[in-house]
């Protein structure tokens with residue numbers, strides 16, 4: 001697991017509900033399918049009470065990692081510990097985990113209550129207890145009173161909650177969710193996001209969710225692991241992933257970013273400077289980088305962290321108050337405008353020809369500074385805004 005290379009990341013904030021013990025531990029876990037390396041030497045601790053997200057592009061090994069934890073696949077190498085015990089010899093139904101699948105298949109011919117109670121019936125739990133626990137589980141997912149409905153009398157979101165209730169009713173120590181919201185439309189997905197969060201806080205169970213949707217992971221998780229081709233690229237809180245990515249892959253996968261290749265010119269304890277051929281001014285930073293001077297680095301600049309001002313003919317570049325004169329500013333021309341209601345996205349062509357993205361919130365209903373196509377602008381950014389990446 002690689003730590004962030006940046007030296008100015010703040011200490012993580014304490015998270016309520018989360019305990020110190022690792023309820024799940026992957027130790028050097030590898031899974032090969034013939035020649036495909038689906039999971040490559042993953043070592044990872046997940047703490048009790050976390051809402052943990054496994055995030056990454058399709059095919060990076062997220063589902064395989066989850067299936068090994070659930071016992072549906074066997075690691076080629078490495079160990080998986082639950083509560084400190086190696087679970088290699090435990091079949092899926094003996095593990096204290098329960099999985100909600102991507103295609104949340106509810107049995108169409110069974111009433112909601114029977115769907116939810118099915119696993120308990122298989123475990124030969126007495127009928128009266130099943131009844132009570134099913135009612136509790138339905139209440140938890142806000143489907144109290146829906147027990148007698150058939151699945152085709154429910155909306156997509158309600159069916160998804162039936163699948164959740166069916167997993168929760170077995171009272172697992174850990175709930176595994178594989179792309180649980182991917183089948184829902186955008187509005188419903190947003191609503192279910194916050195419902196999942198409050199549900200997790202209410203039941204206090206550790207949740208591990210697989211998703212390829214970075215917005216979803218950032219919105220829901222207390223901590224995320226970003227995977228790339230079977231390897232853990234970075235494990236961090238959502239805010240640290242976004243603000244302090246440790247590589248171009250993470251910077252680009254999580255959120256929108258402008259990446260520039262450059263050379264590290266200066267690197268001191270409290271400041272550094274990078275020269276990027278595509279940006280006419282030097283990129284000045286208010287923190288050290290811990291890279292070798294003269295080495296190739298990449299500057300990651302998020303679109304919302306770039307200020308934009310009108311540029312009149314012959315005007316000299318504005319000065320950022322926290323950067324030396326001439327640094328962290330670039331002249332450009334507006335080439336594209338996408339109005340999104342709450343914000344507007346711009347594509348700006350720099351003097352080098354490189355096009356970059358900037359976002360502006362639409363603070364007022366009548367934009368005082370409305371930018372138009374082919375308009376000359378200054379772009380400027382603070383010394384704390386760029387992230388410098390060594391890989």
Ligand SMILES: Nc1ncnc2c1ncn2[C@@H]1O[C@H](COP(=O)(O)OP(=O)(O)O)[C@@H](O)[C@H]1O
Pocket residue numbers: 033036037038056057058059060061062063064065
């Ligand atoms: N049962 C299998 N047999 C062969 N290859 C598999 C199997 N399951 C997954 N893979 C391969 O392993 C890689 C990771 O798959 P998966 O874990 O499903 O990724 P993700 O969930 O991140 O999309 C992919 O290349 C996939 O094709």
Ligand SMILES: [Mg+2]
Pocket residue numbers: 059062063064210
């Ligand atoms: Mg998957």
